[in-house]
Amino acid sequence: MLELFRAEAETQTNLLTNGLLELERNSAETDTFEVLMRAAHSLKGAARIMNLPSAVRLAHALEDCFVAARQGQFRLVRTEVDLLLQGVDLLAVLARRTDAGLDAWEAGNHDAVDTFLTSLHYLRESPLKSAKPGSPEAEPSGEVVRPEQPAPPASALAASALEVTPEFAPDEAADEVEPAERVLRLGAGNLNRLLALAGESLVESRWLRPFADSLQQLKRHHTGLDQQLDVLRQSLRGEKLNEHVQGPLNQMGLELERAQEFLTERVQELEVFDRRSAQLSQRLYLEVLRTRMRPFGEGVRRFPRMVRDLARGLGKEVNLEIVGETTQVDRDILERLETPLAHLLRNAVDHGCEAPAVRQAAGKPATAVLRLEARHSAGVLLITVSDDGAGVDLARVRHAIIHQRLASPARARSLSDAELLEFLFLPSFTLTSTVTEISGRGFGLDVVQNMVKSVRGAIRLTNLLGRGFRVQLQLPLTLSVLRALLVEIGGEPYAIPLNQISRILKLPRSQIGVLEGRATFPLGDQHVRLLTADQVLDCGRPKPLETELSVVVLGDRAMRHGLIVDRFLGERELVVQPLDPRLGKLRDISAAALMENGAPVLIVDVEDLLRSVERMTPDSWSRALDLSSLQGPSKRAKRVLAVDDSLTVRELERKLLTSRGYLADVAVDGVEAMNALRAGDYDLVITDVDMPRLDGIELASLIKKDSLLKSVPVLILSYKDRAEDRMRGLEAGADYYLTKGSFQDETLMQAVVDLIGEAEL
Numbered sequence: 001m002l003e004l005f006r007a008e009a010e011t012q013t014n015l016l017t018n019g020l021l022e023l024e025r026n027s028a029e030t031d032t033f034e035v036l037m038r039a040a041h042s043l044k045g046a047a048r049i050m051n052l053p054s055a056v057r058l059a060h061a062l063e064d065c066f067v068a069a070r071q072g073q074f075r076l077v078r079t080e081v082d083l084l085l086q087g088v089d090l091l092a093v094l095a096r097r098t099d100a101g102l103d104a105w106e107a108g109n110h111d112a113v114d115t116f117l118t119s120l121h122y123l124r125e126s127p128l129k130s131a132k133p134g135s136p137e138a139e140p141s142g143e144v145v146r147p148e149q150p151a152p153p154a155s156a157l158a159a160s161a162l163e164v165t166p167e168f169a170p171d172e173a174a175d176e177v178e179p180a181e182r183v184l185r186l187g188a189g190n191l192n193r194l195l196a197l198a199g200e201s202l203v204e205s206r207w208l209r210p211f212a213d214s215l216q217q218l219k220r221h222h223t224g225l226d227q228q229l230d231v232l233r234q235s236l237r238g239e240k241l242n243e244h245v246q247g248p249l250n251q252m253g254l255e256l257e258r259a260q261e262f263l264t265e266r267v268q269e270l271e272v273f274d275r276r277s278a279q280l281s282q283r284l285y286l287e288v289l290r291t292r293m294r295p296f297g298e299g300v301r302r303f304p305r306m307v308r309d310l311a312r313g314l315g316k317e318v319n320l321e322i323v324g325e326t327t328q329v330d331r332d333i334l335e336r337l338e339t340p341l342a343h344l345l346r347n348a349v350d351h352g353c354e355a356p357a358v359r360q361a362a363g364k365p366a367t368a369v370l371r372l373e374a375r376h377s378a379g380v381l382l383i384t385v386s387d388d389g390a391g392v393d394l395a396r397v398r399h400a401i402i403h404q405r406l407a408s409p410a411r412a413r414s415l416s417d418a419e420l421l422e423f424l425f426l427p428s429f430t431l432t433s434t435v436t437e438i439s440g441r442g443f444g445l446d447v448v449q450n451m452v453k454s455v456r457g458a459i460r461l462t463n464l465l466g467r468g469f470r471v472q473l474q475l476p477l478t479l480s481v482l483r484a485l486l487v488e489i490g491g492e493p494y495a496i497p498l499n500q501i502s503r504i505l506k507l508p509r510s511q512i513g514v515l516e517g518r519a520t521f522p523l524g525d526q527h528v529r530l531l532t533a534d535q536v537l538d539c540g541r542p543k544p545l546e547t548e549l550s551v552v553v554l555g556d557r558a559m560r561h562g563l564i565v566d567r568f569l570g571e572r573e574l575v576v577q578p579l580d581p582r583l584g585k586l587r588d589i590s591a592a593a594l595m596e597n598g599a600p601v602l603i604v605d606v607e608d609l610l611r612s613v614e615r616m617t618p619d620s621w622s623r624a625l626d627l628s629s630l631q632g633p634s635k636r637a638k639r640v641l642a643v644d645d646s647l648t649v650r651e652l653e654r655k656l657l658t659s660r661g662y663l664a665d666v667a668v669d670g671v672e673a674m675n676a677l678r679a680g681d682y683d684l685v686i687t688d689v690d691m692p693r694l695d696g697i698e699l700a701s702l703i704k705k706d707s708l709l710k711s712v713p714v715l716i717l718s719y720k721d722r723a724e725d726r727m728r729g730l731e732a733g734a735d736y737y738l739t740k741g742s743f744q745d746e747t748l749m750q751a752v753v754d755l756i757g758e759a760e761l
Contacts, residue, residue: 297325670694
């Protein structure tokens with residue numbers, strides 16, 4: 001009964017909250033009063049059954065207020081709504097108490113309940129009691145003037161609160177808490193096991209199809225045997241056969257005919273059973289799957305109140321519109337959505353929506369519109385949070401990137417709008433200099449992105465400066481079924497989630513080029529790095545390049561990689577099966593599934609795989625593909641690592657070194673350079689000074705402190721040409737210091753020769 005009361009209280013308090021917010025926006029919405037009175041009355045009846053006198057008093061007092069407001073005794077404006085919402089909050093808190101904590105709550109909050117009831121009594125007896133809508137008395141400045149009179153005794157309040165309004169009879173209360181249909185409690189674990197069994201049933205039903213196909217093949221063999229027997233008969237026609245040959249031959253024909261008829265009947269029966277079994281299993285699975293689905297509105301009930309209170313605290317007027325409340329969402333996804341959506345809505349109210357005066361000065365309505373929408377599209381769930389506020393000032397984003405030393409000023413100035421917005425996902429990245437209870441610490445979109453990635457989804461940002469900002473989450477409809485591309489890698493099938501694939505293509509070998517010592521191919525205006533799936537997943541040696549390659553492009557526009565697979569096996573809908581927890585986290589693998597024939601297939605963890613690719617050293621990249629046919633047969637003994645955060649400088653140095661016969665690898669900063677040095681064998685390091693994460697001075701110092709690397713010469717090539725800059729570099733351990741301002745090919749190459757000598761064959 002207590003569980004039923006909690007469910008009833010949650011439903012009714014949500015109705016009360018939403019109804020009060022609706023009346024605050026539109027006080028003329030008289031139909032809403034019926035909903036509020038019915039909700040308060042039902043909650044009162046449920047509380048009376050549970051013997052919760054405080055809840056009875058609160059619900060009844062709310063009900064009286066709704067009746068009085070409907071009769072025009074006072075208007076529900078902002079201050080009145082604030083007060084009534086406090087009563088709803090008290091009921092919600094009380095309903096969440098355990099059986100053992102109810103008595104303690106009753107005793108500890110008796111005064112709070114009395115204070116609230118007294119406030120409601122003042123509300124009903126205020127000067128606005130007889131005011132009509134539209135009259136001067138009914139248009140207060142936001143506060144209700146209370147009469148100067150002493151508070152009535154608590155006993156009188158209690159007696160008044162227990163009066164029954166004439167609209168509903170007392171005996172209706174018990175009926176209100178009875179559910180319309182019988183509800184059974186089913187634990188999440190039981191439901192998950194039931195879904196897993198239904199999924200296995202669906203997979204098992206598919207085994208009949210290959211068996212039916214094998215019987216069809218047997219039937220074709222019978223037909224061929226019958227045809228051969230006819231040929232034999234034709235060849236023996238006219239010849240006189242003795243009874244020892246003719247009899248068995250005729251009997252063979254009869255038996256073969258009976259066998260064909262019998263086999264045809266069984267094949268037909270099996271095909272009918274196969275269709276029925278597949279349909280039944282599919283219906284069973286979909287029905288169980290449907291029990292996991294919940295209306296989107298169930299997970300966003302608290303947001304209208306949250307947005308309303310937050311906007312009031314910031315002195316803003318914000319109207320939250322929720323679209324698609326009936327959209328069905330997987331229970332697990334709905335639970336994970338609450339925190340990310342709360343972050344997005346808070347950010348929109350705090351940063352996006354302007355104050356009323358600012359909006360009016362910009363020609364906008366004083367009230368901002370914040371929209372939360374859920375819908376299904378093309379097999380995915382789209383959750384969109386948008387506002388009509390100021391949008392994101394990309395100039396501020398660029399300044400924050402430079403200020404927080406996330407990129408050099410030159411690099412920050414070259415970033416596109418889409419690339420600038422990507423920085424909003426970084427942990428601790430913020431555009432505000434002050435920290436408040438609402439924002440400022442930089443933990444917003446990072447939380448959202450982590451949640452989206454955890455369910456194999458994607459996120460898209462749209463910015464319209466001065467007109468608004470939109471965040472769209474693209475999520476799977478359910479976590480138990482996965483639409484995936486099956487590929488073959490190293491002779492084994494693997495599944496890659498479709499919503500994490502940027503593109504698939506057949507790539508002609510002639511389009512493969514080499515940039516910075518790594519295989520690439522053109523895709524639009526980008527050069528996408530190319531490597532084999534065998535290399536990343538460590539499931540076999542890379543194969544020789546064929547004339548046409550099957551490539552899966554992964555990652556977003558900021559960093560894409562082309563993964564060469566053996567071949568495409570087609571698209572599938574797979575029932576996701578979690579791996580045994582005793583295996584721990586398998587690198588680059590998220591889960592498993594069973595194919596139609598019962599064979600297992602591993603599901604690729606795309607985010608983990610991309611991290612593995614990023615961790616690959618230049619030496620690993622050079623082995624990822626056989627580039628000998630692309631770079632030419634020359635291979636020199638002396639090897640140089642060029643380190644610079646500028647693509648142009650890195651490529652210039654690499655081409656200059658390779659043209660003189662040296663092997664050249666590149667790294668984008670000191671961290672990547674140290675990883676490469678520890679994994680490879682280098683004769684020289686050429687490094688810039690100003691780089692993110694680890695600069696050239698620190699890199700030189702680390703190399704010289706490493707017992708295995710200290711013998712590797714370090715040549716610093718920097719724009720800084722002051723004497724103190726040179727001294728810093730040499731003191732850190734650099735063997736040579738050149739300035740880019742006076743940079744010439746021969747100057748650099750002579751320094752290389754001075755340090756490690758000429759390149760050797």
